Amino acid sequence: MKKIFFLIITINSLFAVSAFEAGDLDSPNPYGLTKDEKYIWQNKKDIKELKHIIKQQQKIISTQDKDLKRLKLQFLNYKMKIDSLSQKVNGISSMFSSVESDKRQISNLKDELNSTNVILFSLKDDIHNLKNELNQTKKINDDNMKVIVSLVEKLAKKIDKINQSPKKKDVDFKKLSKSKIFNKAVNLYQKSKFSEAKEMFDYLYQKKYKPATSLFYLGEIEYKQGRYKIALSYYKKSIKLYPKPTKLTPVLLYHTGYSFEKLKQYEVAKKSYLKLIKDYPKSIFVKYAKKRLQNLEKTK
Numbered sequence: 001m002k003k004i005f006f007l008i009i010t011i012n013s014l015f016a017v018s019a020f021e022a023g024d025l026d027s028p029n030p031y032g033l034t035k036d037e038k039y040i041w042q043n044k045k046d047i048k049e050l051k052h053i054i055k056q057q058q059k060i061i062s063t064q065d066k067d068l069k070r071l072k073l074q075f076l077n078y079k080m081k082i083d084s085l086s087q088k089v090n091g092i093s094s095m096f097s098s099v100e101s102d103k104r105q106i107s108n109l110k111d112e113l114n115s116t117n118v119i120l121f122s123l124k125d126d127i128h129n130l131k132n133e134l135n136q137t138k139k140i141n142d143d144n145m146k147v148i149v150s151l152v153e154k155l156a157k158k159i160d161k162i163n164q165s166p167k168k169k170d171v172d173f174k175k176l177s178k179s180k181i182f183n184k185a186v187n188l189y190q191k192s193k194f195s196e197a198k199e200m201f202d203y204l205y206q207k208k209y210k211p212a213t214s215l216f217y218l219g220e221i222e223y224k225q226g227r228y229k230i231a232l233s234y235y236k237k238s239i240k241l242y243p244k245p246t247k248l249t250p251v252l253l254y255h256t257g258y259s260f261e262k263l264k265q266y267e268v269a270k271k272s273y274l275k276l277i278k279d280y281p282k283s284i285f286v287k288y289a290k291k292r293l294q295n296l297e298k299t300k
Helices: 004-013 035-121 125-136 144-162 178-190 194-206 211-224 228-241 251-260 264-277 286-299
Strands: none
Touching: 004 178, 125 211, 144 264, 178 211, 211 228, 211 251, 228 251, 251 264, 251 286
Protein backbone atom coordinates (compact mmCIF):
# COMPACT_ATOMS: atom_id res chain seq x y z
CA MET A 1 0.00 0.00 0.00
CA LYS A 2 2.77 2.33 0.85
CA LYS A 3 4.40 1.50 -2.47
CA ILE A 4 1.27 2.43 -4.43
CA PHE A 5 0.92 5.78 -2.58
CA PHE A 6 4.59 6.60 -3.25
CA LEU A 7 4.14 5.83 -7.00
CA ILE A 8 1.11 8.15 -7.26
CA ILE A 9 3.02 10.93 -5.55
CA THR A 10 5.95 10.41 -7.92
CA ILE A 11 3.69 10.56 -11.03
CA ASN A 12 1.96 13.75 -9.77
CA SER A 13 5.34 15.33 -9.21
CA LEU A 14 6.26 14.71 -12.88
CA PHE A 15 3.20 16.57 -14.16
CA ALA A 16 3.23 19.28 -11.54
CA VAL A 17 4.00 22.95 -12.48
CA SER A 18 6.88 24.62 -10.78
CA ALA A 19 5.91 27.05 -8.11
CA PHE A 20 8.34 29.60 -9.57
CA GLU A 21 6.10 29.87 -12.66
CA ALA A 22 3.02 30.95 -10.75
CA GLY A 23 2.00 34.47 -11.80
CA ASP A 24 4.85 34.71 -14.43
CA LEU A 25 3.36 36.42 -17.54
CA ASP A 26 6.40 35.42 -19.61
CA SER A 27 5.94 31.76 -18.87
CA PRO A 28 4.64 29.60 -21.73
CA ASN A 29 1.81 28.28 -19.53
CA PRO A 30 1.27 30.74 -16.69
CA TYR A 31 -1.15 29.85 -13.94
CA GLY A 32 -2.50 31.48 -10.85
CA LEU A 33 -3.22 34.70 -12.86
CA THR A 34 -5.90 37.20 -12.11
CA LYS A 35 -8.43 38.13 -14.74
CA ASP A 36 -6.52 41.30 -15.70
CA GLU A 37 -3.22 39.44 -15.81
CA LYS A 38 -4.77 36.83 -18.09
CA TYR A 39 -5.99 39.68 -20.37
CA ILE A 40 -2.52 41.20 -20.46
CA TRP A 41 -0.99 37.82 -21.12
CA GLN A 42 -3.38 37.23 -24.04
CA ASN A 43 -2.60 40.67 -25.48
CA LYS A 44 1.11 40.00 -25.31
CA LYS A 45 0.54 36.75 -27.13
CA ASP A 46 -1.52 38.48 -29.79
CA ILE A 47 1.13 41.22 -30.18
CA LYS A 48 3.78 38.59 -30.64
CA GLU A 49 1.74 36.96 -33.39
CA LEU A 50 1.12 40.34 -34.98
CA LYS A 51 4.85 41.09 -34.95
CA HIS A 52 5.44 37.82 -36.71
CA ILE A 53 2.80 38.65 -39.30
CA ILE A 54 4.27 42.16 -39.73
CA LYS A 55 7.72 40.68 -40.36
CA GLN A 56 6.27 38.41 -43.00
CA GLN A 57 4.45 41.35 -44.59
CA GLN A 58 7.65 43.40 -44.51
CA LYS A 59 9.47 40.61 -46.33
CA ILE A 60 6.71 40.49 -48.93
CA ILE A 61 6.79 44.30 -49.29
CA SER A 62 10.59 44.23 -49.61
CA THR A 63 10.31 41.61 -52.37
CA GLN A 64 7.62 43.67 -54.08
CA ASP A 65 9.82 46.78 -53.84
CA LYS A 66 12.65 44.92 -55.56
CA ASP A 67 10.27 43.70 -58.24
CA LEU A 68 8.91 47.23 -58.63
CA LYS A 69 12.42 48.67 -59.02
CA ARG A 70 13.26 45.98 -61.57
CA LEU A 71 10.07 46.77 -63.47
CA LYS A 72 10.89 50.48 -63.37
CA LEU A 73 14.34 49.78 -64.82
CA GLN A 74 12.80 47.63 -67.52
CA PHE A 75 10.28 50.36 -68.22
CA LEU A 76 13.06 52.97 -68.54
CA ASN A 77 15.02 50.63 -70.80
CA TYR A 78 11.99 50.07 -73.01
CA LYS A 79 11.29 53.79 -73.06
CA MET A 80 14.87 54.51 -74.19
CA LYS A 81 14.53 51.91 -76.94
CA ILE A 82 11.20 53.40 -78.03
CA ASP A 83 12.72 56.91 -78.09
CA SER A 84 15.66 55.62 -80.15
CA LEU A 85 13.31 53.92 -82.60
CA SER A 86 11.21 57.06 -82.80
CA GLN A 87 14.31 59.09 -83.70
CA LYS A 88 15.22 56.56 -86.38
CA VAL A 89 11.69 56.69 -87.78
CA ASN A 90 11.83 60.49 -87.83
CA GLY A 91 15.24 60.33 -89.57
CA ILE A 92 13.91 57.90 -92.19
CA SER A 93 10.88 60.12 -92.72
CA SER A 94 13.19 63.10 -93.27
CA MET A 95 15.22 61.07 -95.76
CA PHE A 96 12.07 60.13 -97.67
CA SER A 97 11.05 63.79 -97.72
CA SER A 98 14.51 64.74 -99.04
CA VAL A 99 14.32 62.02 -101.71
CA GLU A 100 10.92 63.26 -102.83
CA SER A 101 12.30 66.80 -103.04
CA ASP A 102 15.26 65.60 -105.11
CA LYS A 103 12.90 63.74 -107.42
CA ARG A 104 10.92 66.91 -107.99
CA GLN A 105 14.11 68.85 -108.72
CA ILE A 106 15.26 66.17 -111.19
CA SER A 107 11.86 66.26 -112.86
CA ASN A 108 12.11 70.05 -113.18
CA LEU A 109 15.62 69.75 -114.65
CA LYS A 110 14.38 67.20 -117.18
CA ASP A 111 11.58 69.56 -118.17
CA GLU A 112 14.10 72.38 -118.63
CA LEU A 113 16.35 70.09 -120.70
CA ASN A 114 13.46 69.11 -122.96
CA SER A 115 12.56 72.77 -123.43
CA THR A 116 16.17 73.60 -124.32
CA ASN A 117 16.25 70.73 -126.80
CA VAL A 118 13.12 72.01 -128.51
CA ILE A 119 14.70 75.46 -128.87
CA LEU A 120 17.86 73.97 -130.38
CA PHE A 121 15.83 71.87 -132.81
CA SER A 122 14.15 74.97 -134.17
CA LEU A 123 17.53 76.46 -135.19
CA LYS A 124 17.96 74.06 -138.11
CA ASP A 125 15.52 73.17 -140.90
CA ASP A 126 17.10 69.76 -141.42
CA ILE A 127 15.90 68.60 -137.95
CA HIS A 128 12.33 69.83 -138.40
CA ASN A 129 11.02 66.28 -138.82
CA LEU A 130 12.89 65.20 -135.72
CA LYS A 131 11.25 68.00 -133.74
CA ASN A 132 7.75 66.99 -134.89
CA GLU A 133 8.45 63.38 -134.01
CA LEU A 134 9.61 64.44 -130.56
CA ASN A 135 6.46 66.50 -129.95
CA GLN A 136 4.22 63.60 -130.99
CA THR A 137 6.03 61.03 -128.85
CA LYS A 138 4.78 60.75 -125.26
CA LYS A 139 7.45 58.44 -123.96
CA ILE A 140 11.09 58.48 -125.01
CA ASN A 141 13.36 55.68 -123.85
CA ASP A 142 16.90 56.27 -122.66
CA ASP A 143 18.56 55.15 -125.90
CA ASN A 144 16.46 57.49 -128.03
CA MET A 145 17.11 60.31 -125.60
CA LYS A 146 20.88 59.80 -125.90
CA VAL A 147 20.67 59.87 -129.70
CA ILE A 148 18.59 63.04 -129.65
CA VAL A 149 20.88 64.82 -127.19
CA SER A 150 23.91 63.77 -129.26
CA LEU A 151 22.33 65.20 -132.43
CA VAL A 152 21.42 68.39 -130.65
CA GLU A 153 24.95 68.80 -129.29
CA LYS A 154 26.45 68.26 -132.74
CA LEU A 155 24.06 70.78 -134.27
CA ALA A 156 24.73 73.26 -131.50
CA LYS A 157 28.49 72.92 -132.07
CA LYS A 158 28.00 73.48 -135.79
CA ILE A 159 25.88 76.55 -135.12
CA ASP A 160 28.45 77.90 -132.64
CA LYS A 161 31.22 77.26 -135.15
CA ILE A 162 29.30 79.12 -137.85
CA ASN A 163 28.60 82.03 -135.51
CA GLN A 164 32.17 82.18 -134.24
CA SER A 165 33.97 81.78 -137.56
CA PRO A 166 35.11 85.13 -138.96
CA LYS A 167 33.53 86.30 -142.16
CA LYS A 168 35.60 85.80 -145.23
CA LYS A 169 37.27 88.90 -146.53
CA ASP A 170 37.69 89.33 -150.22
CA VAL A 171 41.39 88.92 -150.93
CA ASP A 172 42.76 91.33 -153.46
CA PHE A 173 45.11 88.90 -155.19
CA LYS A 174 46.23 91.62 -157.61
CA LYS A 175 48.18 93.32 -154.82
CA LEU A 176 50.20 90.14 -154.14
CA SER A 177 52.59 88.24 -156.31
CA LYS A 178 51.63 84.70 -157.25
CA SER A 179 54.60 83.27 -155.35
CA LYS A 180 53.48 85.07 -152.17
CA ILE A 181 49.95 83.85 -152.69
CA PHE A 182 51.27 80.29 -153.13
CA ASN A 183 53.40 80.44 -149.96
CA LYS A 184 50.51 81.92 -147.99
CA ALA A 185 48.15 79.21 -149.30
CA VAL A 186 50.57 76.45 -148.24
CA ASN A 187 50.89 78.06 -144.80
CA LEU A 188 47.10 78.21 -144.43
CA TYR A 189 46.82 74.56 -145.52
CA GLN A 190 49.35 73.52 -142.87
CA LYS A 191 47.27 75.37 -140.25
CA SER A 192 44.17 73.45 -141.43
CA LYS A 193 42.51 76.66 -142.65
CA PHE A 194 41.24 74.78 -145.65
CA SER A 195 38.56 77.15 -146.95
CA GLU A 196 40.99 80.09 -147.21
CA ALA A 197 43.74 77.92 -148.68
CA LYS A 198 41.35 76.43 -151.24
CA GLU A 199 40.35 79.88 -152.46
CA MET A 200 44.00 80.77 -153.10
CA PHE A 201 44.90 77.47 -154.81
CA ASP A 202 41.84 77.82 -157.05
CA TYR A 203 43.02 81.29 -158.03
CA LEU A 204 46.57 80.03 -158.74
CA TYR A 205 45.25 77.13 -160.83
CA GLN A 206 43.10 79.51 -162.89
CA LYS A 207 46.13 81.73 -163.41
CA LYS A 208 48.19 78.61 -164.38
CA TYR A 209 50.74 79.21 -161.65
CA LYS A 210 52.16 75.84 -160.61
CA PRO A 211 48.89 74.22 -161.72
CA ALA A 212 49.89 70.62 -160.99
CA THR A 213 51.02 71.52 -157.47
CA SER A 214 47.93 73.67 -156.88
CA LEU A 215 45.74 70.76 -157.99
CA PHE A 216 47.65 68.45 -155.64
CA TYR A 217 46.94 70.75 -152.67
CA LEU A 218 43.30 71.10 -153.70
CA GLY A 219 43.14 67.29 -153.64
CA GLU A 220 44.82 67.23 -150.22
CA ILE A 221 42.26 69.70 -148.83
CA GLU A 222 39.42 67.42 -149.95
CA TYR A 223 41.29 64.32 -148.68
CA LYS A 224 41.77 65.85 -145.22
CA GLN A 225 38.03 66.46 -144.99
CA GLY A 226 37.11 62.91 -146.06
CA ARG A 227 35.79 63.83 -149.50
CA TYR A 228 37.81 61.11 -151.23
CA LYS A 229 36.00 61.07 -154.57
CA ILE A 230 36.63 64.80 -155.14
CA ALA A 231 40.23 64.39 -153.93
CA LEU A 232 40.85 61.68 -156.55
CA SER A 233 39.62 63.96 -159.33
CA TYR A 234 42.19 66.59 -158.33
CA TYR A 235 44.99 63.98 -158.03
CA LYS A 236 44.16 62.66 -161.52
CA LYS A 237 44.31 66.14 -163.04
CA SER A 238 47.59 66.88 -161.22
CA ILE A 239 49.33 63.74 -162.57
CA LYS A 240 47.96 64.38 -166.05
CA LEU A 241 49.40 67.91 -166.06
CA TYR A 242 52.78 66.86 -164.64
CA PRO A 243 53.42 63.09 -164.89
CA LYS A 244 57.11 63.36 -163.91
CA PRO A 245 58.05 62.27 -160.36
CA THR A 246 58.36 64.99 -157.71
CA LYS A 247 58.84 65.01 -153.96
CA LEU A 248 55.03 65.14 -153.64
CA THR A 249 54.43 62.05 -155.80
CA PRO A 250 54.82 59.44 -152.95
CA VAL A 251 52.25 61.32 -150.86
CA LEU A 252 49.92 61.57 -153.86
CA LEU A 253 50.21 57.82 -154.57
CA TYR A 254 49.60 56.82 -150.95
CA HIS A 255 46.59 59.14 -150.58
CA THR A 256 45.27 57.96 -153.94
CA GLY A 257 45.43 54.34 -152.78
CA TYR A 258 43.82 55.18 -149.43
CA SER A 259 41.03 57.14 -151.15
CA PHE A 260 40.26 54.21 -153.46
CA GLU A 261 40.28 51.90 -150.43
CA LYS A 262 37.78 54.12 -148.64
CA LEU A 263 35.59 54.03 -151.73
CA LYS A 264 35.87 50.20 -151.63
CA GLN A 265 37.74 50.01 -154.93
CA TYR A 266 40.31 47.67 -153.46
CA GLU A 267 42.03 46.47 -156.65
CA VAL A 268 42.79 50.01 -157.81
CA ALA A 269 43.98 50.86 -154.30
CA LYS A 270 46.43 47.95 -154.41
CA LYS A 271 47.88 49.18 -157.69
CA SER A 272 48.59 52.60 -156.17
CA TYR A 273 50.24 51.06 -153.09
CA LEU A 274 52.36 48.68 -155.23
CA LYS A 275 53.50 51.50 -157.54
CA LEU A 276 54.54 53.54 -154.48
CA ILE A 277 56.54 50.59 -153.05
CA LYS A 278 58.19 49.86 -156.40
CA ASP A 279 59.04 53.37 -157.59
CA TYR A 280 59.82 55.03 -154.23
CA PRO A 281 61.27 52.34 -151.96
CA LYS A 282 63.02 54.90 -149.73
CA SER A 283 59.88 56.95 -149.04
CA ILE A 284 58.51 57.00 -145.48
CA PHE A 285 55.10 56.20 -146.97
CA VAL A 286 56.24 52.75 -148.12
CA LYS A 287 55.80 51.19 -144.64
CA TYR A 288 52.27 52.60 -144.47
CA ALA A 289 51.48 51.27 -147.93
CA LYS A 290 52.70 47.78 -146.91
CA LYS A 291 50.44 47.80 -143.84
CA ARG A 292 47.48 48.82 -145.99
CA LEU A 293 48.20 45.95 -148.38
CA GLN A 294 48.34 43.50 -145.44
CA ASN A 295 44.97 44.74 -144.23
CA LEU A 296 43.51 44.36 -147.73
CA GLU A 297 44.76 40.76 -147.86
CA LYS A 298 42.99 40.03 -144.56
CA THR A 299 39.68 41.39 -145.88
CA LYS A 300 39.54 38.80 -148.64
